Amino acid sequence: MHSRLFAIVRKEAREVLRDPIYLGLAIVVPVLVMSLLALGFVLDVKNLPVAFYDQDRSPLSREYMYSFTNSEYFRLVRMAGNASELDALIASGEARAAVIVPPDFSRRLTRGQPASVQVLVDGTFPSRALIASGYIAAIDAQFSARLVTAWLERRGMVTSVLQPVTVDGRVWFNPSLETKNSLVPGLLVISLMFYPSLLAALVVVREKERGTIFNLYCSPVSRWEVIVGKAVPYVGLAFFVYFLLFGLSVFVFDVRFVGNPFVLTVAALLYIVASIGLGLVISVFTTTEAAAMLVTFVALMTPSILFSGLMTPISSMEPSAQAISRLIPASYFMAMVRGVFLKGLGFRQYASDLLTLAGFALVVFTIATLRFRKRAG
Numbered sequence: 607m608h609s610r611l612f613a614i615v616r617k618e619a620r621e622v623l624r625d626p627i628y629l630g631l632a633i634v635v636p637v638l639v640m641s642l643l644a645l646g647f648v649l650d651v652k653n654l655p656v657a658f659y660d661q662d663r664s665p666l667s668r669e670y671m672y673s674f675t676n677s678e679y680f681r682l683v684r685m686a687g688n689a690s691e692l693d694a695l696i697a698s699g700e701a702r703a704a705v706i707v708p709p710d711f712s713r714r715l716t717r718g719q720p721a722s723v724q725v726l727v728d729g730t731f732p733s734r735a736l737i738a739s740g741y742i743a744a745i746d747a748q749f750s751a752r753l754v755t756a757w758l759e760r761r762g763m764v765t766s767v768l769q770p771v772t773v774d775g776r777v778w779f780n781p782s783l784e785t786k787n788s789l790v791p792g793l794l795v796i797s798l799m800f801y802p803s804l805l806a807a808l809v810v811v812r813e814k815e816r817g818t819i820f821n822l823y824c825s826p827v828s829r830w831e832v833i834v835g836k837a838v839p840y841v842g843l844a845f846f847v848y849f850l851l852f853g854l855s856v857f858v859f860d861v862r863f864v865g866n867p868f869v870l871t872v873a874a875l876l877y878i879v880a881s882i883g884l885g886l887v888i889s890v891f892t893t894t895e896a897a898a899m900l901v902t903f904v905a906l907m908t909p910s911i912l913f914s915g916l917m918t919p920i921s922s923m924e925p926s927a928q929a930i931s932r933l934i935p936a937s938y939f940m941a942m943v944r945g946v947f948l949k950g951l952g953f954r955q956y957a958s959d960l961l962t963l964a965g966f967a968l969v970v971f972t973i974a975t976l977r978f979r980k981r982a983g
Contacts, residue, residue, distance in 0.1 A: 610827045614835025618809070622839050632805055632843050636797045637850055644790050644859055651737040652678055657701035659686040664712035670723075673749045674705065679741045692726070702728045703738050715753060779948040780862065787862045790855045791943045792916040797851060798874065799881050799910045799936050800902070802844035806885025807898040809836045810978065814893055830975045837882045837971070844878045855947075865946035869953055873946070876963040877939040881906075883970030884935075890977040910936040935966045 622629060658671050674680045683701050686692040695701040706724040714721040725742055729735045780787045813819040827835070852870070855861045884906060892898040913920075913927055914936035920928055931937040938959045945951040953960070 610825075611831045611835050614827060614831060615838045618836045619839040622843065632801060632840075633847055633850070636801045636847050637854060640790075640793045640797050640851055640854065641858075643793050644786060647785075647789060651734050651741070653681040654679060654703060654734075654738055654741075655683040655701045656680045656703045656705065657684045657686050657692055657695045658682070659689060659692045659704065659706045661709040662707050662711040666712040666715060667707045670707065670711070670749055671705070673745050674742075677741075677745065679738075679745075696726055696728055699728070699730075702734070703742065705742075718757070782862075786859055787948060788944060790859050790861045791947045792914075792940060794848075794851045794855060795877075795914065795936055795940045795943055796907075796910055796916060798844065798848060798878055798939075800907045801847070802840060802878055803881045803885035803888070803906050804899065804902045805843075806837065806840050806882045807888040807892070807902045808895050809840070809886065810889035811892050811895055811898045815895060829978050833886055833971060833975045833978055837879075837886060840882050840885075841875075841878055844882065845875060848874045848878065861947065863947050864950040865948075866950070866952055869951075869956070870943065870946045872953075873939060873942045873956065873960060873963065876960060876967060877935060880935045880963055880967040880970060883967050883974060886974040887970050887977070890974050909934050913937060914940045916940065935963055938962050 622632070656674060660667050660671065671682075675682045680703070684691075684695060686695065686704070689706070692701075692704045692706065696704055704726040706726070708722060708724075711721045711723070723746070725739075727735045727738050727742075777783060810819070848871075852867075852874075856863050885902065888898050888901050888905070892901060909930065910916075913923070913931040913934055915931070920931045920937060923931065942951075942956050942959055945955065
């Protein structure tokens with residue numbers, strides 16, 4: 607029995623090593639895609655290009671503008687000479703926000719009267735526009751608080767009542783609030799779902815198209831030996847890719863990692879086995895490679911992106927979406943990856959998730975084995 611299983615493993619390993627396309631797809635493409643997405647898919651709202659139209663041109667109006675440009679959130683692109691020029695900057699995308707200071711700005715403030723400043727925000731990217739509006743409101747509030755404090759101090763009045771409640775805020779697990787610390791581990795999860803399952807989805811169906819499947823039908827090997835023997839090389843290959851992606855995340859993209867690598871590796875191994883098993887299920891049910899690739903993309907890749915918690919927390923989804931997420935191995939591994947990377951959680955916190963992944967792997971391999979029916983030549 608062991609010799610038959612080893613023969614299947616050796617045959618499949620040779621198939622992988624002899625085909626540079628499959629080998630490249632398995633190793634180069636995941637690394638390349640993850641690198642491109644990590645570099646280009648940036649959600650941090652910093653250095654937002656902003657333009658000003660200062661109609662007041664006073665020291666106070668310049669101080670107000672400096673309160674924006676002295677922060678890391680805004681970058682001055684131009685001082686507009688008129689409203690039309692400002693509109694053009696927003697329309698062209700050269701500026702994502704614009705501030706119009708009225709001509710009576712300093713005069714009203716020195717008299718103790720409120721001054722109204724007009725702010726224009728490009729809403730092409732709604733999430734960024736919302737964050738930018740929040741930044742502008744916060745900077746404006748700080749500037750106003752400084753003016754009120756200075757006014758009270760000049761009159762010798764107590765200023766402690768100006769802000770009776772203060773907030774001492776602390777951000778846990780991702781103090782810098784950098785997108786990469788959450789996004790890159792999420793991309794690792796998606797990569798280990800799609801590419802291993804895609805390669806496994808082509809394993810059996812490729813032999814069907816070539817006609818070599820009949821050699822397996824007529825051989826003395828059992829069904830489970832065929833399925834397990836074909837899975838082992840791809841599990842090893844995907845496990846190697848996991849170490850590449852992990853190293854890329856930690857050492858190249860400098861993602862925060864405070865957990866135990868062993869915990870993450872055990873979870874990754876179970877997740878890879880489940881991914882390979884899902885690919886084999888697709889492979890035994892389909893008859894062409896094109897169909898196998900299409901089903902892999904629609905049935906595995908798309909749900910893993912939408913319902914795993916990659917971009918939106920599962921707790922914030924609709925009940926129906928949360929139910930779908932429970933059926934996707936990626937949602938369990940996503941929680942574990944981010945928990946180990948950022949929170950340093952271990953086996954005690956994720957024992958149930960690890961058992962769930964093991965259950966997924968057992969179920970899909972059982973389905974693939976039962977579906978692969980040997981027939982006489």
